[in-house]
Amino acid sequence: MVSTTLSATIGLLTLLVFSFAVLLAWANKRWPIQSSTLIEALNDALPQTQCAQCGYPGCRPYAQALADGQASIDLCPPGGAQTQQALARLMGVEPTTPLTDAPVLLAQIDEAACIGCALCLPACPVDAILGAKDYLHTVLTQECTGCELCVAPCPVDCIVMLEVTA
Amino acid sequence: MSTLDFLQPDPTTLFEQVAQAGIQGMGGGGFSTARKLRLAWQAKATRVIANAVECEPGINVDAALLAEHSPEVVQGLNIVMTAIGATQGVLAFAADFPKSTIKMLCQQFENQADREPDADSFAANQPSLSCTPITRTAGAGAERHLCQQLFGLSLEPTQYPIDRGVLCLNVGTLFAIQQAIVLGKPLRQRLVTVNGDTNWVSLGTPFADLLTLEEQPGAKTTRRYREGGHYTGKLSPPKAVVTAATNAVWLVEPATQTPCTYCSRCSDACPEALAPQTLHRLCTQPQVGAPSTQASPQSLSESALEANGLSRCTECGLCNNLCPSNIDLLGSFQQAKAQAREQALADARAHRAKQRHERHVSRTQARAQIALQRRESRRESRRLKQRGPDAWR
Numbered sequence: 001m002v003s004t005t006l007s008a009t010i011g012l013l014t015l016l017v018f019s020f021a022v023l024l025a026w027a028n029k030r031w032p033i034q035s036s037t038l039i040e041a042l043n044d045a046l047p048q049t050q051c052a053q054c055g056y057p058g059c060r061p062y063a064q065a066l067a068d069g070q071a072s073i074d075l076c077p078p079g080g081a082q083t084q085q086a087l088a089r090l091m092g093v094e095p096t097t098p099l100t101d102a103p104v105l106l107a108q109i110d111e112a113a114c115i116g117c118a119l120c121l122p123a124c125p126v127d128a129i130l131g132a133k134d135y136l137h138t139v140l141t142q143e144c145t146g147c148e149l150c151v152a153p154c155p156v157d158c159i160v161m162l163e164v165t166a
Numbered sequence: 167m168s169t170l171d172f173l174q175p176d177p178t179t180l181f182e183q184v185a186q187a188g189i190q191g192m193g194g195g196g197f198s199t200a201r202k203l204r205l206a207w208q209a210k211a212t213r214v215i216a217n218a219v220e221c222e223p224g225i226n227v228d229a230a231l232l233a234e235h236s237p238e239v240v241q242g243l244n245i246v247m248t249a250i251g252a253t254q255g256v257l258a259f260a261a262d263f264p265k266s267t268i269k270m271l272c273q274q275f276e277n278q279a280d281r282e283p284d285a286d287s288f289a290a291n292q293p294s295l296s297c298t299p300i301t302r303t304a305g306a307g308a309e310r311h312l313c314q315q316l317f318g319l320s321l322e323p324t325q326y327p328i329d330r331g332v333l334c335l336n337v338g339t340l341f342a343i344q345q346a347i348v349l350g351k352p353l354r355q356r357l358v359t360v361n362g363d364t365n366w367v368s369l370g371t372p373f374a375d376l377l378t379l380e381e382q383p384g385a386k387t388t389r390r391y392r393e394g395g396h397y398t399g400k401l402s403p404p405k406a407v408v409t410a411a412t413n414a415v416w417l418v419e420p421a422t423q424t425p426c427t428y429c430s431r432c433s434d435a436c437p438e439a440l441a442p443q444t445l446h447r448l449c450t451q452p453q454v455g456a457p458s459t460q461a462s463p464q465s466l467s468e469s470a471l472e473a474n475g476l477s478r479c480t481e482c483g484l485c486n487n488l489c490p491s492n493i494d495l496l497g498s499f500q501q502a503k504a505q506a507r508e509q510a511l512a513d514a515r516a517h518r519a520k521q522r523h524e525r526h527v528s529r530t531q532a533r534a535q536i537a538l539q540r541r542e543s544r545r546e547s548r549r550l551k552q553r554g555p556d557a558w559r
Contacts, residue, residue: 043520047516048515048516048517048519048520048523049519050519050523058523058527059520059523060520060523060524122530124526125523125526126519126522126523126526127522127525127526128522143518143519143522145515145519
């Protein structure tokens with residue numbers, strides 16, 4: 001009698017385990033884990049300066065590389081410690097390199113020196129420089145993220161980065 | 167002396183004069199009076215309230231002004247009503263003003279009502295002037311409460327009295343308007359209750375100088391001042407000065423802050439039914455109990471503060487005044503609100519930068535695509551040319 005009950009129990013449990021394994025395997029196929037949500041969350045945690053200081057062309061590519069496990073979380077200087085912490089939480093790792101909060105910068109064009117070459121226009125990742133060839137350029141301060149990408153292309157070095165205080 | 171002698175044919179000129187005289191709301195809000203008048207004129211407000219309901223105990227500014235200068239105030243009320251085309255003017259005053267003042271006010275208004283209209287425009291729409299005593303309770307002098315009590319208008323939370331055709335001005339403001347229009351005097355001084363005594367004080371006087379007479383010279387740096395009433399007033403920075411909106415200044419004994427005892431006096435009293443002690447704890451220790459799934463400690467404490475209704479806090483300061491541990495609850499709320507505002511701005515900026523970058527990338531790619539196609543088609547045509555005109559056969 002005892003052996004019958006025992007074998008029945010073992011049989012039932014084995015059946016249950018097997019059926020759950022099949023169910024889980026099927027669910028894993030049917031609804032795969034989408035890494036796009038993680039990428040979006042990482043992208044939202046980044047400061048969106050699009051400065052490419054991380055070595056990737058913008059914040060989203062960096063988020064992509066993070067999600068793929070190709071990049072470390074301490075590559076974003078404009079985000080500083082706060083962004084690093086946010087990324088660490090999302091990725092489930094501990095921050096290693098201490099980062100300090102960077103000052104907020106703003107590009108300014110010395111209008112007397114600008115020759116209207118339009119080389120800085122395509123360099124700006126957020127289209128914050130207004131101008132056209134042979135016309136004076138100016139920076140839209142509301143849109144400028146302070147990424148400094150416009151400084152290098154300028155042939156007359158008329159773009160300076162100003163530190164924003166309070 | 168007729169009121170209309172001082173009036174310009176065009177009300178906007180009068181508004182300009184009021185703006186030139188630098189007149190601000192003197193009840194405590196400090197809103198630009200010229201703007202308020204212009205809004206009321208555009209909204210065709212029909213009723214004007216002269217507000218003398220000082221509901222905070224200990225402040226005697228409106229009572230002192232009416233005792234000395236009620237004819238000027240009434241003239242100011244007339245000027246405003248004629249300028250914006252209002253037909254009903256009510257002077258609301260606190261019911262516990264000195265008996266002599268109330269008696270004088272009643273006489274004043276009887277005279278005004280009996281008087282023959284002194285110009286054609288007055289005959290066209292006979293303005294009625296009256297005065298009403300209002301029982302002094304907490305918050306009775308707020309414009310919304312006056313609209314409710316005088317005219318039975320209950321305003322929606324998003325509405326202002328002007329939306330319902332009511333213009334509410336402090337009697338001090340009306341006096342300043344009268345002085346500016348009739349005598350051409352800009353607003354340079356106001357009545358201020360300083361530690362219980364009400365006197366004329368020049369605008370811009372540092373609080374420290376108001377109270378020097380009673381104090382030791384050395385104590386000046388450590389003293390703190392409270393601007394406004396005992397309930398809704400705020401602790402002022404040490405270098406604060408008298409502005410048009412300063413109705414009272416008090417010297418505050420420095421209090422030592424002790425830990426919260428959860429006595430719940432603040433949450434019992436909060437008019438918005440918030441829990442100030444919980445909010446304060448969230449404001450000061452943001453990381454406590456933070457689950458690790460959240461993106462950042464910053465956003466966690468903000469969402470928790472939002473869930474506890476920080477944005478609904480009207481900064482009335484009741485909690486601060488009731489706290490037996492002398493905790494600066496209001497100060498921490500104001501700081502947290504400022505932080506939340508900054509964070510929201512930064513978030514909005516980042517969101518915009520993200521969108522602009524996405525557009526930038528898609529545009530750059532589209533251009534590269536077009537350039538590539540053009541190159542291909544050129545190459546193709548060159549190849550066809552080299553093969554000769556009959557190549558297509």
